[in-house]
Amino acid sequence: MKCALVTGGSRGIGRATCLKLAEQGYYVLVNYKSNAEEATRTLELIRQINGEGELLPFDVSSKEQVQDVLGKWIDSNTEKYIEVLVNNAGIREDSLFAWMTDEQWSNVLQTNLDSFFYTTRLVLNSMLYRKHGRIINVVSLSGIKGHAGQTNYSAAKAGVIGATKALAQEVGRQNITVNAVAPGFIRTDMTEGLDEKELKAMIPVRRFGTPEEVAHAVAFLASPDSGYITGQVLSINGGLYT
Numbered sequence: 001m002k003c004a005l006v007t008g009g010s011r012g013i014g015r016a017t018c019l020k021l022a023e024q025g026y027y028v029l030v031n032y033k034s035n036a037e038e039a040t041r042t043l044e045l046i047r048q049i050n051g052e053g054e055l056l057p058f059d060v061s062s063k064e065q066v067q068d069v070l071g072k073w074i075d076s077n078t079e080k081y082i083e084v085l086v087n088n089a090g091i092r093e094d095s096l097f098a099w100m101t102d103e104q105w106s107n108v109l110q111t112n113l114d115s116f117f118y119t120t121r122l123v124l125n126s127m128l129y130r131k132h133g134r135i136i137n138v139v140s141l142s143g144i145k146g147h148a149g150q151t152n153y154s155a156a157k158a159g160v161i162g163a164t165k166a167l168a169q170e171v172g173r174q175n176i177t178v179n180a181v182a183p184g185f186i187r188t189d190m191t192e193g194l195d196e197k198e199l200k201a202m203i204p205v206r207r208f209g210t211p212e213e214v215a216h217a218v219a220f221l222a223s224p225d226s227g228y229i230t231g232q233v234l235s236i237n238g239g240l241y242t
Contacts, residue, residue: 001080004222005029005070007060007119008089010039012188013138016211017086018042020219022051026084029056029073033089060089060115061107070122081130084222085123087116087160088138097151105152112156116163124171133176134222137164138214141184141237157182161233168231177230179221183214184237204239 004026008014018028019042028046030053032039039055046053058069074082090112093104120135127133142150143157161180168178185199186209200206214236220226221234235241 001027002083003027003029003080004084005031005082005123006086006088007031010035010042013186013211013214014088015042016215017088017218019045019049020215021084021222022046022049022053024219027080028053031056031058033059060119061110063118066118066122074122074126081126082123084134085120086136086218087119089115092153094149096149100152108152109156113159116160127176128174131174135178136218136221137180139180139182141182141240144182165231172230177226179230180233181214181217182233182235183209184240185209186211186214202240209236209238
């Protein structure tokens with residue numbers, strides 16, 4: 001059974017991605033850290049469109065939890081194969097750099113960057129064995145152009161962009177593609193506190209994006225049609241650049 005693992009799948013872009021991949025016939029592993037209620041809702045929505053999946057709770061920033069939960073799932077589900085990995089889980093803890101605490105720096109780097117390493121390393125082994133796989137990393141416009149007050153977040157996402165390009169070079173011959181999508185302002189919980197009216201004036205299409213628009217791009221990069229695309233970063237930002 002072909003499976004797709006979506007980290008941070010309980011809400012927003014993660015939920016929309018879970019639903020889109022379920023539509024494509026994947027058995028979806030919905031990862032979450034603490035919001036069991038919203039993750040359960042995601043799974044219910046998957047089943048409402050005749051999809052199937054299961055919840056897989058673990059903290060992506062914890063090497064021990066990734067190994068314990070995801071590693072045990074891989075070992076005990078030999079009839080299932082994670083063909084698609086979407087590294088979506090992430091957090092923001094914004095602060096001007098001069099006042100940024102050690103915790104704000106380390107929390108954001110661990111959840112956004114270290115998680116890519118811990119999760120991808122585990123899943124990649126079976127992809128290499130089967131000589132097929134799709135890895136899609138959800139990064140950010142912040143990782144491309146930087147944003148004031150987000151030095152930690154920009155550094156983490158820029159790190160994932162670099163890792164995306166490097167890993168694509170390593171595994172391309174095994175028919176494994178590694179790409180990233182870089183959303184701009186998307187209407188989710190993470191942008192809830194922003195002044196949408198003011199910010200959308202900066203965006204050429206004059207609106208925030210939707211989680212479904214990001215999910216559509218992720219689904220394309222997960223599809224067989226994208227087999228000759230790797231090491232790329234697809235911006236989904238309504239034309240908002242530096």
